[in-house]
Amino acid sequence: MAQAKVTSAQVAKLAGVSQSAVSRVFTPGASASPKTIAKVRKAATELGYRPNALARAVVSGKSRIIGVVMAYLENQFYPDVLEKLSNALQERGYHVLVFMASQSAGNIDDVVEEILDYQIDGIIAASVAMSSDLAARCRAAGVPMVLFNRSQDDPRMSVVTSDNIAGGRRVAEFLVAGGHRKIGYIAGWEGASTQRDREAGFRQGLADAGLSLHAREVGDFRMDQAREAALRMFEKDPPDAVFVANDHMALAVADCLRFELGLKLPEDVSLVGYDDVPAAAWPAYNLTSLRQPANRMVAETVEILLHKIDDAKAAPRRVEIEGPLILRGSARIPEGWKT
């Protein structure tokens, strides 16, 4: 009968070996004779023994816990990422301690401290701005960190994003090739590197075609703000195409244009988003969007982090992954446009 809190000592006694023998049997890198292993395993299952991960962590210094900081889960892109991260880390024998930076009165720093108290082996920060102060603390504590979908100038920091500049440029090329000339942009939160890069790339792409932004509004990565931005943008001299900094906002813009302003996509205006969240593919939206390859971004993130974990002096890496433009019905497709 399985007892609560069985210790290695009890297993040792039952198996007739030393406590360290038990430890060895359950420690990945250690060796024991087949005979000992058998005896210990038998006793262990008999008692329902499982090693105490915390005690192990205290002595070994490795908790096999990764802290994941998320800004908010409303944007479909993030639940998807969280799920993938969690699965990828689980496969590698790590577990995820989550922290939502959302509501928490701005003091994300406090909670990262708290999370640090758990002796986590690494941190993944998705779309949150790390104060350089905090980054310094993590470095001091020897906890590797990688930024996901948010860049930072600090060259000591590992970063994984999509290639936002190339992506922005590609959208511009696409819209220009589609014959659009009055092209608007709805920006995300201006503090975000992703926002800045997408806009920069987009502007470059327009400039290459001798164009510039016809209109620009800020949506702050929020649906309600995006709707209002769209309303302002179409008040007078409306654009014939709009690029929205992410899909989450683009969905709201699509609704606003169609149901509030009575416009048809793509006949009256072309609309393009960024991320390719699941909802972009839903028939009600059918949104053309530049895909962020979540799978590859997650894989890289995990790779970089785990590598840094077992080699503390590994150099920081900055990875930008290009994603394809997914063509759907919300934007006019140029004749002969190749993929």
Place this chain on the structure above:
Amino acid sequence: MAQAKVTSAQVAKLAGVSQSAVSRVFTPGASASPKTIAKVRKAATELGYRPNALARAVVSGKSRIIGVVMAYLENQFYPDVLEKLSNALQERGYHVLVFMASQSAGNIDDVVEEILDYQIDGIIAASVAMSSDLAARCRAAGVPMVLFNRSQDDPRMSVVTSDNIAGGRRVAEFLVAGGHRKIGYIAGWEGASTQRDREAGFRQGLADAGLSLHAREVGDFRMDQAREAALRMFEKDPPDAVFVANDHMALAVADCLRFELGLKLPEDVSLVGYDDVPAAAWPAYNLTSLRQPANRMVAETVEILLHKIDDAKAAPRRVEIEGPLILRGSARIPEGWKT
């Protein structure tokens, strides 16, 4: 200058007190003279000391970690719940170790064992079926558990759901009052208690009006399955109203009916979902839905779990929370229908 891994012993030395004094200053329930507290605090901040939560957990037996098991995050209802859970627990000084049961080759039991190794103080299982075997293990390990949005017959288990039977019945009353007579139902995964209860309530509601189900198909809580279910249901003798077991599926059904079958909502057919996820309110869907009050469900869940944590012999509780029917444009609204 903040050093990596500062111990209480170092702080003690600097403060000129014993190591236990330092411990007392940082232990919630303990006492020390104001003078000692001051000295210790000063030394601690000077060194950048923070107690090691793991070591504390080993000796105290309380980790202040809650394991949260989630089936999948694609259905918008769950990210929302996860975020709220995480926030609520954080406020109470707990942290969340997540486990995604999704892909993981069916063996959710294995990973719950893993998560149990971390000496978590409690488990919240959202929409996952606990094998009674596993439930027994948790009980043996003395780890309280509460089931969220999924019921189980075992009376020793605490459970929080919405009142699915009342909800199903209410939808039936609503559709009947709207003059519908050929009413179809698209079921979720048949293994889920929520599915069964919603259907049971719905059928009761119809029966009370002398009606029965005109058609029934299974969508398994998946969008693609739901679409196919809708297609089958409308192949011949189509219903004039459909209740779909959750919004996640209802969104797919809405798209199928409108864009594949060319039907108008609510003129040709009324559609009602369950959950009231954010997307239900998006203009593109405007879906009438029975809301699951996530806030209250989460609050209850946390309450029950934490109570059980500090009183091990607290009786299990089963809570069913009623939610309102949110009227939108996808279903005909009966004349004089009161809220």
Place this chain on the structure above:
DNA sequence: CTGAAAGCGCTAACAG
């Protein structure tokens, strides 16, 4: 209130 001392459950040298 405070320090000394005894563990929590486990891993990691260390001799044999």
Place this chain on the structure above:
DNA sequence: CTGTTAGCGCTTTCAG
């Protein structure tokens, strides 16, 4: 390979 012996960093008696 194995048992013995030190700890990991902390909380918690136990005297004083």
